[in-house]
Amino acid sequence: xxxxxxxxxxxxxxxxALLEALDHALATDRRVYLMGMGVPDPxxxxxxxxxxxxKYGPQRVRDMPASENALxxxxxxxxxxxxxxxxxxxxxxFALLSLDQIINTAAxxxxxxxxxxxxxxxxxxxxxRGWGQGPQHSQSLQALFAHxxxxxVVMPSTAADAKGMMLAAIADDDPVIFLEHRWLHPTFGPxxxxxxxxxxxxxxxxxxxxxxxxxxxxxALIESLRAAEALRETGLAVEVIDLRTIRPLDRAAxxxxxxxxxxALIVDGGWRSFGVAAELVATITEGAFESLRCPPRRLxxxxxxxxxxxxxxxxxxxxxxxxxxxxxxxxxxxxxxETRYGLQTDLPCDVPDPTFRGxx
Amino acid sequence: xxxxxxxTDLAAGRRRHLEVAHADPVTRRRALxxxxxxxxxxxxxxxxxxxxxxxxxPVHLSIGQEAVAVGVCAAxxxxxxxxxxxxxxxxxxxxxxxxxxxxxxxxxKDAGCSAGRGGSMHxxxxxxxFLGATPILGSSIPVGVGAAFGSFLRGESRVxxxxxxxxxxxxxxxxxxxxxxxxxxxxxxxxxxxxMYSVYSSLxxxxxxGRDAANIAAAHGMPALRGDGNDVESxxxxxxxxxxxxxxxxxxxxxEFATYRWREHCGPNWDNHLGYRTQAEFESWQKRDPIxxxxxxxxxxxxxxxxxxxxxxxxxxxxxxxxxxFAKTAPFxxxxxxxxxxxxxxxx
Numbered sequence: 001x002x003x004x005x006x007x008x009x010x011x012x013x014x015x016x017a018l019l020e021a022l023d024h025a026l027a028t029d030r031r032v033y034l035m036g037m038g039v040p041d042p043x044x045x046x047x048x049x050x051x052x053x054x055k056y057g058p059q060r061v062r063d064m065p066a067s068e069n070a071l072x073x074x075x076x077x078x079x080x081x082x083x084x085x086x087x088x089x090x091x092x093x094f095a096l097l098s099l100d101q102i103i104n105t106a107a108x109x110x111x112x113x114x115x116x117x118x119x120x121x122x123x124x125x126x127x128x129r130g131w132g133q134g135p136q137h138s139q140s141l142q143a144l145f146a147h148x149x150x151x152x153v154v155m156p157s158t159a160a161d162a163k164g165m166m167l168a169a170i171a172d173d174d175p176v177i178f179l180e181h182r183w184l185h186p187t188f189g190p191x192x193x194x195x196x197x198x199x200x201x202x203x204x205x206x207x208x209x210x211x212x213x214x215x216x217x218x219x220a221l222i223e224s225l226r227a228a229e230a231l232r233e234t235g236l237a238v239e240v241i242d243l244r245t246i247r248p249l250d251r252a253a254x255x256x257x258x259x260x261x262x263x264a265l266i267v268d269g270g271w272r273s274f275g276v277a278a279e280l281v282a283t284i285t286e287g288a289f290e291s292l293r294c295p296p297r298r299l300x301x302x303x304x305x306x307x308x309x310x311x312x313x314x315x316x317x318x319x320x321x322x323x324x325x326x327x328x329x330x331x332x333x334x335x336x337x338e339t340r341y342g343l344q345t346d347l348p349c350d351v352p353d354p355t356f357r358g359x360x
Numbered sequence: 361x362x363x364x365x366x367x368t369d370l371a372a373g374r375r376r377h378l379e380v381a382h383a384d385p386v387t388r389r390r391a392l393x394x395x396x397x398x399x400x401x402x403x404x405x406x407x408x409x410x411x412x413x414x415x416x417x418p419v420h421l422s423i424g425q426e427a428v429a430v431g432v433c434a435a436x437x438x439x440x441x442x443x444x445x446x447x448x449x450x451x452x453x454x455x456x457x458x459x460x461x462x463x464x465x466x467x468x469k470d471a472g473c474s475a476g477r478g479g480s481m482h483x484x485x486x487x488x489x490f491l492g493a494t495p496i497l498g499s500s501i502p503v504g505v506g507a508a509f510g511s512f513l514r515g516e517s518r519v520x521x522x523x524x525x526x527x528x529x530x531x532x533x534x535x536x537x538x539x540x541x542x543x544x545x546x547x548x549x550x551x552x553x554x555x556m557y558s559v560y561s562s563l564x565x566x567x568x569x570g571r572d573a574a575n576i577a578a579a580h581g582m583p584a585l586r587g588d589g590n591d592v593e594s595x596x597x598x599x600x601x602x603x604x605x606x607x608x609x610x611x612x613x614x615x616e617f618a619t620y621r622w623r624e625h626c627g628p629n630w631d632n633h634l635g636y637r638t639q640a641e642f643e644s645w646q647k648r649d650p651i652x653x654x655x656x657x658x659x660x661x662x663x664x665x666x667x668x669x670x671x672x673x674x675x676x677x678x679x680x681x682x683x684x685x686f687a688k689t690a691p692f693x694x695x696x697x698x699x700x701x702x703x704x705x706x707x708x
Contacts, residue, residue, distance in 0.1 A: 033513065059513065065543065070502035070536030077506020080491055081441070083513060100533070104496050105503060111701045113484040113492055114475030118704030149702050173704040201707030248707055 010193070015047040015185040017159040021166035022049065022086065024195055026056045029084060032170060033060045035071065036088030036124075045088055046126070046185045068094055072101035072123070076109065076175075079119045084170055092125040092179065093136045106175040107150035118173040122166070127181045127218070127269065129317070130350045131358045135305035142217075142268075143275040145177045146247040152176045152200055153247040157221035159189035161244060164198030172200060179246075181219040181269070183352040203250035205257070209237035212263035212327050215254060215280055217243040220267040220318065227323035230341035238327055246276055254280065255287045262293035263330050267323055272300040294330050299323060314349035374683070375488065377456045378434040381600075386663050392434060392592045393658065396426040396651050398676045399450045402459065405680050406449075406466065407628035414688065415466040417479030422450035424622035427650035428553050429454040431595025432521055432615075435603050441489050441511070441520040443504035446481045447553075447621075448493035451523050456488035459679070463687035470693040471686075477701065498524065498531030501550070505537045508546040508606075519547045519606040521599075527558035529573035530566060535580075538614070542580040545611035549602045550577065552616040553589060559625045560636040577614030589617030590650040620645035 012020065025032045034049060040063050044050030053061040064071050068089070075085040089095045095102070106119050128138040146153045152174050156162045162180070169176040206221060207228050216224040221242045228238045241257050243249070258264045264284045266277040277298035284296050299318040307313050321343050325335035338344045347354060378395055380388040403421045410419065422429065429450035436442070436455070444451040452462060458473065465472030466480050473483050481495040491507060494500045504522035511518040528534055529552060541548045552573060556563050574584040583605070587598050595617055602613035622642070624631040632642050658664045 065536070065539055067533075067536035067539060070505070070533050070540055073499070073502025073533065073537070074506035074509055074540060077443075077503040077508070078510030078513065079506075080503070081507050081510035081514070083510045100496060100499055101502065105494065105499060109492070110704050112474060112478045112482045112494075114473065114477050115701045115704070116474075116484060116486055117492075120704075152703070152707070199707070245707075250708070252708075 009190055011188045012159050012191040013047070013185065014159040014162045014180070014187050014189070017163040017191045018048040018166055018180070019050060019052070020191070021163040022052060023055070025086070025167060025170045026052065026060060028195070029170070031082060031084040032086065033062065033083060034086045034088065035062045035064050035075065036090070037064055037066060038090060039063055039088055045090060046182070048185070049088070068097040069101055072098035073105060075121050075123075076101060076106050076119055079121045080109075080117055084120050086122045086124065086170060088124045090126055091128050091137050092141050093128075093139050095123065095125050102145070102151070102175070102177075103148050107148045110174070111150060119175045120173045122169045122176045122178055124178045124180060127179060129181065129183050129219070130352060131356070131360065132308040132310070132313075132350065133306060133360070134308035138306040140179070140181075140269045140301075142179055142246045143270045146276060146279070150175070151247060152245065153179065154200060154245045155179045155181075155218040156198070156244055157184060157218050157242055159187065160191045161198050161204075163191055164196050165200065165244065167195060168197040168200050171197065176200070179218065183219050184222070186353055187222065198244070201245045201248050201250060203244055203253040204242045205239065206242040207238070207240040209239040210261055211236050212238045212265060212330060213241060213257040213261045214238055214265045214267060214323065214327065215241045215243060215257070216267040217246065217276075218269055220269045223318065223320050224267050224323055226320035226343065227327065230320060230324050230343055231327060233342065234336065236327070236331065249279070249283065251283050251287065254283060258284050258288045259291040262291050264292070264296040265323070265327050265330060266296065266298045267318055268298065268300045270300060271303050272298065273303050275300055297326060297330060299326055310348065310350040374458045374460050375456050376453070377438060378430065378454065380434045381437070388434070389593065389654065389658055389663060392430055392596065393651070393654050393664070394672055395430045395454060396592060396654070397672060398679075399426045399429065399453050400651060401673070401676050402453065402680055403449060405684065407623065409684070410628040416468060417466060417481070418446075418626045419466065419480045419628070420447040420626050421623050421628070422447055424645065424649070425553055425555065425589065425619045426450050427592035427595055428551065428589045428617045428619055429523075431592040432523075432549075432551055432599045434596045435600040436519065436521060439489060440518055440603070441491050441504070441507045442523070443491055443500045443507070443520070444493035444523040445497070445500060445525065445528070446493070446495035447525065448483055448523070449480070452483050452485060452490050452493065455485070455490040457483070457485035457490050458488070459683045460686045461485065463683050464690045467687040467690070468692060469687060469690040470697070471690040476693050498528040498533045500524070501528065501537045502533055502540075505541050505546060505548055508541065508548040509544065512544070512546055517607055519549060519603050521549045521551055521603075523551050523553065525558070526552060526554040526556065526563065526573070527566065528552070529576065534573075535576060538577050538580040538582070538612075541612040542582050545609065547606035547609070548612040549599065549606055550612060550614045551599070552614070553619055554616055555619050555621045557621065557625070557637065560634070562636070574614060574616050582612045582614055584614040584616070586616045586618070589619030590648045590653060592650055592654055622646065
């Protein structure tokens, strides 16, 4: 894909990249249809479905009743008979209403009927953050879904990966949970023209280094890259691994990096206990123990819910400064201040960028 | 009087297709009766042989409820879809499911319809368009609506029938599914077998007086009909009308058939002695045996006689014995198979 990026220097937002992927899929595969509450809305699911209903019609780009559970079953049933639905939840939290159909039906169908059928569905879920989203509009449940055999769980962090992994997810014959962080939607990046797949199940090296491996995904990956850049200014070269796919994990890539650096710092946007970071610590301890120069460490959300008030929310999410200082601690170095790193900002903690005015 | 059916068909014995849509009434009645008897004998044999401890999975037998499966499936065409629940044996067989693969599944064999992964509670036969049966109450209902939806998007003239019981109508997903099927005018027939019990719990502890699932369906703007689930001909003609409606693009119908489960909820035994229902109630339903009722009517009309029934029982017995032999001698999946089958498309 590097060649594609070099040949295509245009920049899109993550949201625009997703829109392009969906547009392409709808244009080239009659089996594909979109379904979600508010899909044809004027805001177009944060810009990711804008104009699609006008272009492809209401039969293929569909609004839906407030029946997440049944409609997930409908998506599964339609996939059984040859369709390729992309279902969209505006928040991960809303998908919880459909856990029976995701876990008992979609994830298991291929297995429990002896491998005769497959469920090629994609379910997009958006992780909320900021502007007082609060406890039920900001959950990041990759660990929950990644625990379930039969599901694939992806969390692309760049615009190019968002497009390529969406196209790969739609083409994939298994149910794919596609987790997008709300604060990634406005981020820019080079995106190749036309169709391409970014393979599922493969991590990427987002930054090369040899002092320590930071392993992250989704918005935490962006924060980790900021930390890595700040650390570079202090003379440290940390490697940053972008997981991209949570299930199945690219264990080989993770172990290769940790065997090289000897230090693993995992940054995950879910809660601390029983999460993705815990799985990575287990993987690293089991597979690269002899290489470790210090215990693996995790930076995650604390085991509590997102408080709505910004006064508390500002202490809730790992920051680039915290990530950088955790790395320095693992290297036996003193922590540095936000200002020393050049990471100080006037931006309020509860908005993704200065243009954001609320409400959601 | 002898069976009109070809002996080689019976000898093949693995599937039956109820091709009765264009048959004359007598031929049709013989086919309906034969199929109910065949299913009853399969279920009774499972019950008799369960103590051999080789069918090591929960079984929810259809004994007493055969007329709903046979009546509905007789009104379907082969390319129509069907979905069901934990109590799916009769639906699977009546839809044309493979008897050998079904029994092998109960025996946990690799030749089972679900390769031993699913057992009695997760049976499937794609060739018969019996797309799956799952035991989470209500869970297969929206999947059936989805198959109808996919079929509709593809411009096919297929109908999807979804079988479920009275307790499934208490699940929220039931109402959600009715809503969507009605909203999109999907080619679905919802078939509720109301046998009044959910394990040991009677209707009275689960649903308030006057609550009627048929009314819930009607409130979503679809025809909702109730019928005698033990009168196979009435089931067939009621279903045929609903299926035609669906095929003509007029949308879903809800059908509710009153029937009764003879044996325990799960397992081969009789359990009326437990007291959750009365022996008197059971006996009143046993008198309305769907098989004996039709048999009596047909004898009175001279459409069948002792010879017919004896031949039928004999050939059904041969077929069932051969199927059990197949299931018992088929190999188990091997240990290497344990971790296969997570994904249709393994990665890396």
